[in-house]
Amino acid sequence: xxxxxxxxxxxxxxxxxxxxxxxxxxxxxxxxxxxxxxxxxxxxxxxxxxxxxxxxxxxxxxxxxxxxxxxxxxxxxxxxxxxxxxxxxxxxxxxxxxxxxxxxxxxxxxxxxxxxxxxxxxxxxxxxxxxxxxxxxxxxxxxxxxxxxxxxxxxxxxxxxxxxxxxxxxxxxxxxxxxxxxxxx
DNA sequence: TTTCCGATGTACT
DNA sequence: GTACATCGGAAAA
Numbered sequence: 001x002x003x004x005x006x007x008x009x010x011x012x013x014x015x016x017x018x019x020x021x022x023x024x025x026x027x028x029x030x031x032x033x034x035x036x037x038x039x040x041x042x043x044x045x046x047x048x049x050x051x052x053x054x055x056x057x058x059x060x061x062x063x064x065x066x067x068x069x070x071x072x073x074x075x076x077x078x079x080x081x082x083x084x085x086x087x088x089x090x091x092x093x094x095x096x097x098x099x100x101x102x103x104x105x106x107x108x109x110x111x112x113x114x115x116x117x118x119x120x121x122x123x124x125x126x127x128x129x130x131x132x133x134x135x136x137x138x139x140x141x142x143x144x145x146x147x148x149x150x151x152x153x154x155x156x157x158x159x160x161x162x163x164x165x166x167x168x169x170x171x172x173x174x175x176x177x178x179x180x181x182x183x184x185x
Numbered sequence: 186t187t188t189c190c191g192a193t194g195t196a197c198t
Numbered sequence: 199g200t201a202c203a204t205c206g207g208a209a210a211a
Contacts, residue, residue, distance in 0.1 A: 024203070033203075035196095043195060060204050061193030067203090080203060099206070111204050158203050 005133035018084030022170040028076035032161040036076030046125045047076045056124040063111030084113045085176040109178040152185030
């Protein structure tokens with residue numbers, strides 16, 4: 001589960017969360033498809049933090065995409081959140097994604113899930129292992145869920161290098177997994 | 186349903 | 199200038 005705890009416009013607690021149903025792994029300097037491949041820049045610095053830091057970047061100049069750093073400090077490995085199944089605060093997530101017609105339009109893509117959960121550049125570098133939600137502090141965290149029945153894997157989406165590495169993972173048959181689904185499993 | 190394409194920040198040639 | 203870890207609207211089928 002991926003959680004965002006915050007306050008709404010009237011100062012009341014707001015909780016948005018969803019089950020992580022799809023991810024992609026990105027390596028460090030040895031992975032030509034990774035933003036970390038060419039070393040640290042102002043944008044990708046959070047990738048090089050020790051495991052647990054959020055890396056949020058702007059994609060195609062428009063959307064936000066969120067990763068979590070996955071290695072020791074300086075390595076640059078990360079996991080991209082590619083899709084969530086919205087479970088908590090669905091109405092509030094719909095308000096943030098008015099284009100969504102079905103629940104499966106809310107988080108079925110890396111840009112979509114950031115919009116639904118309100119993740120943006122202000123969250124870049126935030127730690128996912130921070131203290132439990134407090135009164136005034138925005139908190140983003142990940143918690144373990146039940147073991148999925150079946151995981152499928154396939155090539156990563158939207159890349160042109162290292163396309164042979166099957167580092168995209170998803171829960172088989174879950175309707176909230178992003179398109180394209182064909183190359184999975 | 187599938188295919189095509191425009192929007193546009195950041196990094197690189 | 200070009201490429202890019204994307205999305206959604208329009209057109210085609």
